[in-house]
Amino acid sequence: MDEATAADRSLADETYSSLLEEILSAQLSGGAVIQERRLALRLGVSRSPMRDALGRLEGQGLLVRNAKGVLTVKVITLADYLNSIAVRLMVEPSAAALACNMISSEVLAALREMLEKIESDPDPLPAFVWAFDDALHNGIATASGNRFLADIIGQMRRYTTIFERQRKLAQRKPGLSDHQAILDALTARDAEAARNAMTEHLEHIRRNVLSTY
Structure with missing residues (x-):
């Protein structure tokens, strides 16, 4: 893995950890719409690591698509x-x-x-x-x-x-x-x-x- 790839991986991991903590702490509450560009700007990352992090969270079931296909934070019933x-x-x-x-x-x-x-x-x-x-x-x-x-x-x-x-x-x-x-x-x-x-x-x-x- 070259240095650029390793840096991208590290940034994606950091972005994932930040978003996970916001979900666990209810800063991103259940049902909240995920606005990729706005989140990327707020966390100071490019859209590539943001998409990687969001994909991981969706794969873990913490983010889901609503009826319109919009990515949202899962509501835990x-x-x-x-x-x-x-x-x-x-x-x-x-x-x-x-x-x-x-x-x-x-x-x-x-x-x-x-x-x-x-x-x-x-x-x-x-x-x-x-x-x-x-x-x-x-x-x-x-x-x-x-x-x-x-x-x-x-x-x-x-x-x-x-x-x-x-x-x-x-x-x-x-x-x-x-x-x-x-x-x-x-x-x-x-x-x-x-x-x-x-x-x-x-x-x-x-x-x-x-x-x-």
Whole structure:
């Protein structure tokens, strides 16, 4: 790969990451029309990396075509959300159990430090709360040692994250006791406890969302 091609690839990756974060954080909300030229100008990129990034997001189902063929941000419905949680319930407890033997003490210490900051802060920044949630769940998925599990968890978490953030369903300090139980089980290297703690956490999330409807 020559330098020009590598630079184009890097710029496309950066553009993709920027747009993905805007979708996950609800800056680009469900149903929003994607205006390629305007987005390219705002992000300061040419249309080539923008088209590459949009193609990837469309391929992942986060962008869809409406009846007129216009590219829009996918609206995550309650059914989408519940189906995503159902898939997570099938795979994420297993990932937590597998991670007990793989996740490092350094990662666990960093996660515990983040959780303690959230717990001690009367009004933690939502961005920091979401950063912890991402670090915990993505860290467990990666530490499972199973790339396929990690890919599925990552994809399903995108849908649940978009739904929660677009509808502002997350509490100021969501799932503190659940997250503590997961970290305790991982620290103890207790696979069954980690499996059960993750299952209980996801069930709590599902019930909390249903209670708002």
